[in-house]
Amino acid sequence: MRKFLRSVSTAFLAAGALTAGDTTFWIEPCTNPQTSCEKGDVQLAHWALEAWQAASGGRLHFVETGYRSQALIRLVWATPAQGLYGETMAIVVNGRRGAQVNVRIAADGVKDRLLRDTIVYLTCLHESGHALGLVHTAQFDDIMYSFQFGGDIPDYFARYRRKLATRDDIPKNSGLSPADRAHLIERMSH
């Protein structure tokens, strides 16, 4: 059993991405008011992970755990001091490569509820893409697009918002571009 575990973890680290097998995740409950999170944001984070899983063509299988210490992907709500939109850092969990995803809710003063939820959802989606090993692109259509390349940031969120009549439309609109899907599949095939 020990040998088996070691060989699995070695293969995993060599692959450099979250690939075969179950990928455990944990999402922080919303408790810290400084982060501007709301209870329902946990569901938005779930939907973001489900979108990647659905795009993976069966390669990804997320499994929720109630224990942060056991989770390969840990999504936490960040405070304003922790960056503008978020940050994802590599961690090692029981010898496997994992990621801590810090999601900063940059929606201060946004009065439109669905626009606010759009910003939270797309931020979760972008940062969890990094957790899966995806890098930035320069294509405005991609969720992995980086604002470093310029572009109309309000319109980036507004174009997704325009697809929503209610909050329940979020899981029906993944927010992933064909290129995002292709990059995920490519990343997971190595």
Ligand SMILES: [Zn+2]
């Ligand atoms: Zn990024």
